Amino acid sequence: MSPTSERPSVAIRIAALDALPEGEERQPAILAALEEAAPAVRERAIRLAARYVEPAVLGELVADDTNAARRNGAIAALERQGPYALPQLQSMLGLENLDVAMFALQVLARIGDPAPTAAILPLLRHPNLNVAQSAIEALGQLRSREAVPALLGLLRGELWLQLAAIDALGAIGDPRAVGPLVELVPDSVVAEPALESLQRLAAPESLEPLLACLVIVRERSLLDALLLAVGVVIDLHPDPAPAAARLRDELALGHGDALLPYLEQVLNGTAASGDLLRAAAALTVVAGLEALLPLVLHRIADPEGAPWAEALFRRHPDALRGSLDRLLGDADARIRRGALLAAGFGPDDLPTLVNLLGDPEAPVRAAACRALGSTGAEAVAPLLAERLRSGEPIERAAAVQGLALLPPAALGELEPCLAPGAAEEVTIRALEVLGLRPHAAFEARILELAGSRSTALRRAALRAVAQIGGSRADVTLVRALADRSRPVQLEALELLVRRGGERTAVTLSALLSAGDSLRYHVIRALGHLRAEGAAGKLRALYPECGPHERLEIVSALIRIAPRDLAEFLRARLEEPEAELRRIATGGLAELADPAQLPLLLTLAEDADWNVRNEAARGLGLLGLPACRPPLLTLVRDVEPVVARTARKALDALPSVAIPA
Amino acid sequence: MTRFQAAEWKLLTDLIQDRFGLTFDGVRCEILESRLEPRLRELHLGSLSDYYRFLRFHPEGDAELGRLTPLITNNETYFFREAHHFDILVRRIVPDLRSALRTRPLRILSAACSSGEEPYSIVIALQNGGLELAGVRWEIDACDLNPERVAQARRGLYDAGSLRACDGEARRRYFRESGGRFELRERYRTGVRFFEANLLAPNGSFGWGSYDAIFCRNMLIYFGEEAFDGVIGLFARSLAPGGYLLLGHSESLLDRATELLPVSFGTGVVYRKRLSD
Numbered sequence: 001m002s003p004t005s006e007r008p009s010v011a012i013r014i015a016a017l018d019a020l021p022e023g024e025e026r027q028p029a030i031l032a033a034l035e036e037a038a039p040a041v042r043e044r045a046i047r048l049a050a051r052y053v054e055p056a057v058l059g060e061l062v063a064d065d066t067n068a069a070r071r072n073g074a075i076a077a078l079e080r081q082g083p084y085a086l087p088q089l090q091s092m093l094g095l096e097n098l099d100v101a102m103f104a105l106q107v108l109a110r111i112g113d114p115a116p117t118a119a120i121l122p123l124l125r126h127p128n129l130n131v132a133q134s135a136i137e138a139l140g141q142l143r144s145r146e147a148v149p150a151l152l153g154l155l156r157g158e159l160w161l162q163l164a165a166i167d168a169l170g171a172i173g174d175p176r177a178v179g180p181l182v183e184l185v186p187d188s189v190v191a192e193p194a195l196e197s198l199q200r201l202a203a204p205e206s207l208e209p210l211l212a213c214l215v216i217v218r219e220r221s222l223l224d225a226l227l228l229a230v231g232v233v234i235d236l237h238p239d240p241a242p243a244a245a246r247l248r249d250e251l252a253l254g255h256g257d258a259l260l261p262y263l264e265q266v267l268n269g270t271a272a273s274g275d276l277l278r279a280a281a282a283l284t285v286v287a288g289l290e291a292l293l294p295l296v297l298h299r300i301a302d303p304e305g306a307p308w309a310e311a312l313f314r315r316h317p318d319a320l321r322g323s324l325d326r327l328l329g330d331a332d333a334r335i336r337r338g339a340l341l342a343a344g345f346g347p348d349d350l351p352t353l354v355n356l357l358g359d360p361e362a363p364v365r366a367a368a369c370r371a372l373g374s375t376g377a378e379a380v381a382p383l384l385a386e387r388l389r390s391g392e393p394i395e396r397a398a399a400v401q402g403l404a405l406l407p408p409a410a411l412g413e414l415e416p417c418l419a420p421g422a423a424e425e426v427t428i429r430a431l432e433v434l435g436l437r438p439h440a441a442f443e444a445r446i447l448e449l450a451g452s453r454s455t456a457l458r459r460a461a462l463r464a465v466a467q468i469g470g471s472r473a474d475v476t477l478v479r480a481l482a483d484r485s486r487p488v489q490l491e492a493l494e495l496l497v498r499r500g501g502e503r504t505a506v507t508l509s510a511l512l513s514a515g516d517s518l519r520y521h522v523i524r525a526l527g528h529l530r531a532e533g534a535a536g537k538l539r540a541l542y543p544e545c546g547p548h549e550r551l552e553i554v555s556a557l558i559r560i561a562p563r564d565l566a567e568f569l570r571a572r573l574e575e576p577e578a579e580l581r582r583i584a585t586g587g588l589a590e591l592a593d594p595a596q597l598p599l600l601l602t603l604a605e606d607a608d609w610n611v612r613n614e615a616a617r618g619l620g621l622l623g624l625p626a627c628r629p630p631l632l633t634l635v636r637d638v639e640p641v642v643a644r645t646a647r648k649a650l651d652a653l654p655s656v657a658i659p660a
Numbered sequence: 661m662t663r664f665q666a667a668e669w670k671l672l673t674d675l676i677q678d679r680f681g682l683t684f685d686g687v688r689c690e691i692l693e694s695r696l697e698p699r700l701r702e703l704h705l706g707s708l709s710d711y712y713r714f715l716r717f718h719p720e721g722d723a724e725l726g727r728l729t730p731l732i733t734n735n736e737t738y739f740f741r742e743a744h745h746f747d748i749l750v751r752r753i754v755p756d757l758r759s760a761l762r763t764r765p766l767r768i769l770s771a772a773c774s775s776g777e778e779p780y781s782i783v784i785a786l787q788n789g790g791l792e793l794a795g796v797r798w799e800i801d802a803c804d805l806n807p808e809r810v811a812q813a814r815r816g817l818y819d820a821g822s823l824r825a826c827d828g829e830a831r832r833r834y835f836r837e838s839g840g841r842f843e844l845r846e847r848y849r850t851g852v853r854f855f856e857a858n859l860l861a862p863n864g865s866f867g868w869g870s871y872d873a874i875f876c877r878n879m880l881i882y883f884g885e886e887a888f889d890g891v892i893g894l895f896a897r898s899l900a901p902g903g904y905l906l907l908g909h910s911e912s913l914l915d916r917a918t919e920l921l922p923v924s925f926g927t928g929v930v931y932r933k934r935l936s937d
Contacts, residue, residue, distance in 0.1 A: 007917040011886040037915055040885045490704045520718065521704065548717035579713065613667050641666045 010038045017044050027053055031061070034073030042073065047638045049077035055088035062092070063100050071103075079107045082635045082647050083115075090116045093123065102134045109138035115655055117144045124150050133164045140168025148174045155180055163193055170197025178203045182210070185226070186217050192225045199229035202236045211247045215256030223262055224276060231279020234286055241316070244287035251289070260291065267295035278308055285312045285319045293323060294330065297338025301363070313342035328352055333361040340367035345375050357383060365391070366398035373402025381410035388429050389417060400429050404436035411439040418445050424454060431460035438467035450476050455485045462488065466495040474499075478507050481518060489518055497525045505531035512537055520549055527556025535562040551579055558587035566591060570599070582610040589618025597622060604630045609639040616642055620649020628653055662693050668708035675712060676732055679725060680805065681860040681887030684732075688882070695731040726807075733806045737774045739781050739818075739834075740825040742877060744927040745906045746785035752925050753873055753904055754791060765797040765851070769866055769898065771859060771876040771891075773802035776813025777822050778875055779852045780844055784834055787848065798850075801866065803857035813854050816844035859891045866898040874899060878908035892918050896933060905931040 008016070017033055020026045030053060033045030049058065058081075061067070061074035078085045085107075092104035093116075105123070108116050123135035124147065136154065139147040147168070154165040166184070169177035178201060184194035198206050210230050217223055234240045250256060266280040281299065284292040299306040313319055320327065320343045327339035336359065345353060353375070356368035369387050372380040381403065388399040403411065416422060417430035431449065434442055446468065449461035462480055465473050477499070480492030496504045509531065511522045523541075526534040538553050538560075545553065554572055557565060565587065572584035585603050588596050596618070603615040616634045619627040627649070634646035662669070673684045684692055696711065703724075705711050715721045715728070740746070754766060766786075770779040779802035786798055804810050823831055823842055835842035857866075874895050880888055895905050896919050905920055907913070913920055913931050920931035 009885075009889040009917050011889045014885060494704060517719075524704075546717075546719070548713065548719065548721075551713050551717055579717070610667060610671065639670075641670050644666060 010040050013038070013041045014044045017041070017048060020048070027057070031057075031070065031073075034061075034077075035067070035069040046073050046076045046080065047640070049073065050080035050643070051636045051638045053077065055081060055085040058085070059088050059092055059100075062103050063095070063097055065097075065099060075103055075107060079110050080636065080640075080643060082111050082643070083113050083650055084632045084636055086111070086113060086115055090119050093119055098128050098131055102130050105131070105134035105138045109134075109141040112142060113651075113655075114142050114144065117142055117146060120144075121147060121150065124154070129158065129160060133160055136161060136164040136168050140164070140171040143172050145172060145174050148172060148176050152177065152180050155184070159189070162190055166190055166193045166197050170200035173201055175201065175203045175205070177201060178206050182206060185210075186213050186222060191222055195222075195225040195229045199225075199232045202232045204233065204237045204240075207233045207237055207240055207243045208246070211243055214259055215247070215250055218258050220262075227263075227266070227279045227283070228275055231275065231282050234279075234282045240286050244283065247283075248287045248289065260289070263289070263292055264295065267292060267299075281309055282312060285309075285316050288319055288322070290323050293320065294327065294332070294335045294338075297327065297342060298332075298334050300338040300341050301334035301367075310342055314344075317344045325352070328356065333359070333364050337361070337364045337367045340364065340371045343371075345371050347375055347377055350375060350377060350380070354380075354383065357387070362392045362394050366394040369395055369398035369402040370405075371402075373405035376406060378407060378410040381406055381413040385413035385417065388414075388433075389423075389426050396425075396429055400432045400436075403433045406437070408437060408439045411437065412441060414439075414442065418442060418449070424457060428456060428460045431457075431464045435460070435463035435467060438464070443468050443472075447472060447476050450480065455488060458483065458485070458488050459491050462492055462495060466499060471503075474501075474503060474507070481511065481522075490521060493518075493521050493525050497528050500529060502533070505529050505533055509534040509537050512541055520552060523549055523552045523556050527552070527559040530560050532560055532562065535560050539568065547577060547579075550577075551583060554580060554583045554587065558583070558590060561591075566593065566596065573603075578608055578610075581606075582608065582614065585611045585614035585618070589614045589621060592618070592621040594622060594624065597624065597626060601630055604634055609637075609642055612637060612639070613642045613645050616646040616649050620645075620652050623653060625653075662689060664693065664708045668712065671712045672708050672715075675715060676728070677884050677887065679860075680729070680732060680858065681884065681891065682732055682882045683884045683887075684882075692732060699727070699731065730806045730808050733772075733774075733804070733809070736878075737777045738822045738824050739777045739784075740830075741777070741781075742909060742928075743781075743825070745875065745877070745930075746781060747927060748906070748925050748930060749782065749873060750785050750789035750791070754786075754789070754796065756902075757872055761796050765799045766791075767871045767900070768798065768800045769871045769874040769876075770800060770802040771874060771895070772879040773804050773809075773813060773854070774806070775809045775818070775822070776802060776816065776852070776854065777818070778802070778877070779813075779854075780816065780848055782875070783848050783850055783852060787850075792850075800852045801871075802852055802854045803859075804854075805856065805858050807856050810854050810856050816849060818842045818844070859894060860887055866894070869898070869900045869903075871899050871903055873904045873906065875906045877906065878911070880907065880911045889916075892916070892920070896920055899933040901933060902935040903933050905933075907931070 013036070017030065020029055030045055030048045033041055034049060036042045036045060055078060058074040058078050061070045062078070064071060078089060089104045089108050092100050095101055101123070105120065108120065117139065120135050120138050123131055124139070126132040126135060136151065139151070151165045151169055154161050156162070166181065169181065178198070181194045181198050181201070185191045185198070188194070198210065207230070210226060210233060214223070214226050214230065217226060234244070251259065263280045263284060266276055267284065277299075281296045283289070284296055296309055300309045320339060324339060324343055327335055330336055336356065340356065350372070353368050353372050357365055357372070359365050359368065365387070369384055372384060384399045384402045387395045388403065391399060403414070411433065414430045414433060417426045427449070431446065434446060446461055446464045449457055450465050452458050452461065458480070462477065465476050477492050477496050481489055483489050483492065496508070505526065508522050508526050508529070512519060512534070523538065526538065535557060538556055542550060542553050554569070557568060569584040569587045572580045575581065588599065588603075600615045600618045600622070603611050604619065606612050606615065612634060616631060619631055631646045631650045631653070635643055635650060637643045637646065669689060673689070676682055676684065696708070700706070700711055703711070703714065705714060715724055718724070754761070757766065768782060770782065773779050779800045782800055786792070786796070791798070802813065804813070818835070819841060823835070826834070831837070831842065834848055835844055876891070876895065880891065883891060892913065899905065904923075909928075914922060918931075920933055922929050923932045
């Protein structure tokens with residue numbers, strides 16, 4: 001045997017750690033495993049240390065600089081203990097060992113609980129730079145507004161502290177930092193970090209000075225940082241147009257000659273990050289930089305599209321007004337298509353748009369279909385219907401969108417598309433329109449098409465049926481539950497659930513007595529409908545069902561929430577199937593009923609991680625002071641998912657001061 | 661970012677790890693989510709916990725687990741990936757076996773072979789090494805969990821992406837181009853046998869002491885600890901005494917207790933089973 005083969009495998013070592021019995025030997029074994037070479041074993045040891053080793057013990061390991069492996073493991077475990085470790089970590093801030101204070105600050109920052117803020121603030125002026133820097137970083141991560149005045153005072157100090165303070169101010173997001181940060185741009189060694197923080201602040205008052213900098217800066221890396229900041233500020237600014245217009249005027253006067261070529265390069269480039277591209281587009285649109293607008297329209301016209309750029313034009317509808325005719329007549333089809341997709345149109349634009357229906361490029365014609373629909377003019381319906389019947393696929397899809405934007409009265413043009421003998425694809429397209437925009441004149445035909453031989457036709461017709469009111473439509477959808485095609489059945493069920501209504505619930509309840517495979521979906525549908533009337537029947541059905549339906553019945557009843565739900569769920573906790581216990585615990589959690597607290601406390605100690613997780617969620621939803629102690633235990637759970645849930649629940653509880 | 665809760669991810673990924681041995685971290689969860697979303701829509705299920713319960717309890721759950729396989733397996737592979745391994749096989753492993761190979765074929769396992777690029781690359785390397793002319797025969801067993809990939813491997817028809825490490829000459833020599841796709845020429849399919857297999861199936865075995873070399877590259881990184889140990893144990897049992905295991909560049913047995921010992925061949929580390937106890 002080789003020497004290595006005498007050592008148990010990683011899986012066996014992990015299992016041995018998990019199996020450690022409570023007692024004197026557990027802690028030393030866990031701490032020893034913090035030094036394991038195998039990352040997976042070390043990770044398990046950290047989890048167990050977070051759960052079973054007290055913060056004071058872990059704090060001693062952090063102070064032991066002779067054993068780096070244990071120190072690292074202890075730091076990780078303290079972090080995972082979260083709020084439970086706060087008093088210990090806070091006490092470590094005052095220790096003479098400055099490394100310990102620094103580690104404690106870093107852990108407190110990662111835990112993110114604001115309770116120790118007051119204890120950290122004095123450390124901003126600590127004579128040891130590492131400690132002071134860690135304190136700045138911690139207060140930034142804790143988003144401590146109380147720290148802002150002191151951090152502003154550090155902006156002209158020692159470089160490392162200055163950098164940390166800039167970053168912290170960006171993280172905190174207090175507008176008091178805007179002026180001092182803007183002062184650092186463009187002529188300082190910390191201009192780029194200051195811009196990053198201004199970007200995070202996204203304060204409207206920073207737009208004007210940032211745009212002023214854009215005109216004078218020439219260095220590419222600084223321009224990128226500036227543009228990114230400008231992009232975010234424009235995005236969140238209530239009215240960026242006046243400031244942007246001043247920039248345009250400056251450019252018109254010949255100032256900032258490097259800016260337009262730079263923006264052009266970004267808008268043309270494939271290497272630019274998405275954020276930079278969007279920022280350049282935002283500035284172009286808001287400032288109305290006509291020479292660059294075609295480059296933004298190119299992006300919109302790309303096959304993969306650019307919904308963000310379309311949204312930009314929707315937000316600034318006048319951006320294209322002055323140059324629209326020129327753009328729609330551009331020799332480049334992508335510009336024509338982009339302009340059609342970006343601009344807003346009214347009845348006055350009809351001649352131009354109709355003209356573009358004859359464009360040699362199908363993508364342009366398709367965009368014209370959508371634009372024509374957006375005018376809402378009934379007169380365009382025949383044109384769009386014709387495209388729906390005989391256009392290229394891209395035009396047909398666009399014609400559906402365009403027609404669906406027209407008033408219902410205009411949809412009479414669809415008659416030939418729905419008539420017997422029309423091509424199936426055309427009929428399906430017409431049904432798509434009616435699925436988006438119902439029209440009473442076609443109700444009979446739609447109901448008829450719901451009985452077609454073609455599955456695709458039936459599905460499309462059912463979507464249109466769902467838009468029709470009244471009992472005939474209900475009956476058609478209910479009948480479709482017995483369709484020979486499973487996808488059609490499920491489509492009908494989903495459409496019925498979306499229609500909602502008591503009658504649907506009654507119909508579906510009646511289907512519960514049929515023991516076919518659809519019943520599983522019917523049970524789920526009743527839950528989604530929150531069909532109170534079905535609760536009794538679901539409960540009665542429970543004992544007769546297979547496990548998959550039982551689980552869905554419990555889920556459905558949790559959604560419906562009948563009066564005696566708690567009792568039903570408690571009974572499920574007695575069942576041997578673990579999954580039922582999990583769902584029942586989730587249901588009890590959602591009740592957020594103080595009467596369930598004792599039971600949730602018991603479930604918080606369950607052997608099953610999922611049950612503990614649901615109990616943690618429930619304790620958080622209850623939000624009672626009595627929930628804090630069990631949550632402080634769950635926050636150290638060996639299962640990270642449970643620990644995270646408990647942490648979230650704790651964050652929602654009222655904050656508790658840490659004893660000094 | 662994922663729209664699903666951490667707890668439901670754990671339910672599903674624990675099930676996948678239990679059944680297939682594969683683990684999922686953040687990025688892989690995002691990939692999995694994008695692959696699962698359409699399937700959830702088809703089944704009219706709204707959440708991962710719905711899907712998890714469907715897999716575990718619905719009468720069609722087992723069939724659905726079969727459909728899940730292609731969604732969770734990593735199919736990223738191409739011809740001559742980590743080509744130094746083929747060099748080690750031809751120049752270092754086979755010469756040691758020359759006398760034994762006079763009376764029996766060289767036996768190789770390509771585990772998690774995906775769509776077959778690896779086993780076919782081995783055949784090409786053996787052909788190019790002149791072993792056929794030297795009278796060496798070979799049997800290459802190639803297996804994968806994903807039945808669709810196995811079927812694709814049998815067809816031997818590839819997109820250009822699978823040939824990314826092949827120059828123009830190699831493309832012409834080994835493949836016949838047809839409609840933008842590349843069909844592997846018949847002579848480079850000699851001795852390869854494809855089959856479906858789950859390396860984590862209980863009591864799995866490829867035959868005790870069968871193989872002279874096992875290729876299993878860039879799969880173990882997705883395995884949890886238990887599955888990793890289990891598969892390495894399976895490989896150790898399936899290798900002939902003195903047989904070699906070739907792993908991907910980011911996979912290692914160096915910090916593990918196994919009966920396979922690292923051997924450096926200059927261009928890379930491989931693992932070898934002892935010649936005898």
